[in-house]
Amino acid sequence: MSKKYDFAQQFPNQTRKAGECIFEEGEKGEFAYIIDEGEVEISTISADNKKIILNILKAGDLFGELALVDGSPRSASAYARTNVVLTIVTSEQVKTRIEDADPILKLLLMVVMKYFRSETDRLRLAKEELDQLTLQKTQKDYQEKIFQAIELIRLESELRTGFKQNELVPFYQPIIDLKTNLIVGFEVLLRWFSATRGNISPSIFIPLAESTSLIVPIGEWLLEEGLKAILRIKEETNYNVFLSINIAEKQISDVDFLPIFKNKIITSSVNPNQIKLEILERSLFEGDIALSLMNDCRNFGLHLVIDDFGTGYANLSYLKNFKFDTMKIDQCFVKDLENNDKDQIICRTLISLSQGLNMTTVAEGIENQSQLDILKSLGCNYGQGYLFSPALPLEKAIDFIKQQQHQ
CATH class of the missing domain: 2.60.120.10 (Jelly Rolls)
Structure with a gap:
């Protein structure tokens, strides 16, 4: 044989x-x-x-x-x-x-x-x-x-091995209040520094993690790291910030997702209002279970952010059935904002829609002063992008706040 x-x-x-x-x-x-x-x-x-x-x-x-x-x-x-x-x-x-x-x-x-x-x-x-x-x-x-x-x-x-061997590192991109120009929070972004492949793009490994059950333990770990970061930022700068954490569809559909998140937040003594859950439009699903989950999140004090709205199915019923606190404007509508009238119309519409639904807006991918000026004139509340700062490791994120405090 x-x-x-x-x-x-x-x-x-x-x-x-x-x-x-x-x-x-x-x-x-x-x-x-x-x-x-x-x-x-x-x-x-x-x-x-x-x-x-x-x-x-x-x-x-x-x-x-x-x-x-x-x-x-x-x-x-x-x-x-x-x-x-x-x-x-x-x-x-x-x-x-x-x-x-x-x-x-x-x-x-x-x-x-x-x-x-x-x-x-x-x-x-x-x-x-x-x-x-x-x-x-x-x-x-x-x-x-x-x-x-x-x-x-x-x-x-390799991703599973890298996660166990601490190759994944949380980075923090500042979110700025466009009226005061002060930092109000960070979006937590994941980076993978592979021992064998070097720096792996998030566009490659995040979808891979989301397509498997691996995103669930990674998401729980990322929340723990974020909670530690909030406490450390408070300790070193006396500054209260919020953190926006991306939530994948597999996490939303996991029955243990919210109980585990609640327990970690309660144990950490961080105020739930300092945590914003960013949910991609394509990750949303209709039904009583989803509605109940979203209501439970809000009742606990977590803020809900609809991410990249308008880049997927753009289903307005989501905004009707689910109460979000914030809408994120995708960078695809921002990157050519100063040169494209259609992008300006789309941003104006999204900001107006958010205001009518008592939501704040965050514009992603702001890279120059012209884009910032237009977004300010349209009434956008917050922004993030390379004009302010790229995503930073925690040490440099703390330094960023300290520099702002001394200005």
């Missing part, structure tokens, strides 16, 4: 002569196979009744497992290309191995399965004649998808 796959139980061997069918497309899958000797051809039939060879497998390869995993019919046929010796693997054995596997390996399997089935269907239904170059391109695309999936899995694994 091949040693490429570590199956605990030896199953009977089967032999097939060259050209003999092992299984046909459309059949129900009851077994998977490991090639001990010889070669197996995986193929399908196109819409114009031509055979398309999808792959040639050799000794040590496993095939036929996809139909066992999800119960779908065989998506391709398998024929002995030469005389072959096969080891049979039962569906129970495959499913047991999958259930015992690491979650990231399950993710890889799902990605590969989905792509393989979609590509097989596309090739089968293609009306044009498929030449060798087309098949080579399909195989190349398939390999690229596998590579991307593996790279994603590696990155997630």
